[in-house]
Amino acid sequence: MNTPEPIVIEMFYTLTCPNCRILKRMLQEVLPAFGNKFKLETTLANLPIGMIRTIKLGIYAVPTLLIANEIVFREVPSKQDLINKLKLY
Numbered sequence: 001m002n003t004p005e006p007i008v009i010e011m012f013y014t015l016t017c018p019n020c021r022i023l024k025r026m027l028q029e030v031l032p033a034f035g036n037k038f039k040l041e042t043t044l045a046n047l048p049i050g051m052i053r054t055i056k057l058g059i060y061a062v063p064t065l066l067i068a069n070e071i072v073f074r075e076v077p078s079k080q081d082l083i084n085k086l087k088l089y
Helices: 018-034 048-057 079-087
Strands: 007-013 038-044 064-067 070-073
Touching: 007 018, 007 048, 018 038, 018 079, 038 048, 070 079
Parallel strands: 007 038
Antiparallel strands: 007 064, 064 070
16 A cells, blocks of 8 residues: 655745744644654745745745645744644645
8 A cells, every 4th residue: 555645844944033943843843743644844945946936936924834835824823723734634
């Protein structure tokens, strides 16, 4: 039986963003409870490839979190809001 591909969670961040660090830490705490269902990727928004992606996606602030290429949070959600959103997938 094939294992389904994990759902990609992409977090856009910058190195100087304190809220980005908070969201990344929260994701690292919450995601293990979901096993291999999700795969976390991070994109540095102020590198050229990150800038191109932010422009294409209409992202103007960090942290921004996408699940399956859909923007779900444009700020740091509460831990419970994050868990509730993940449970929908």
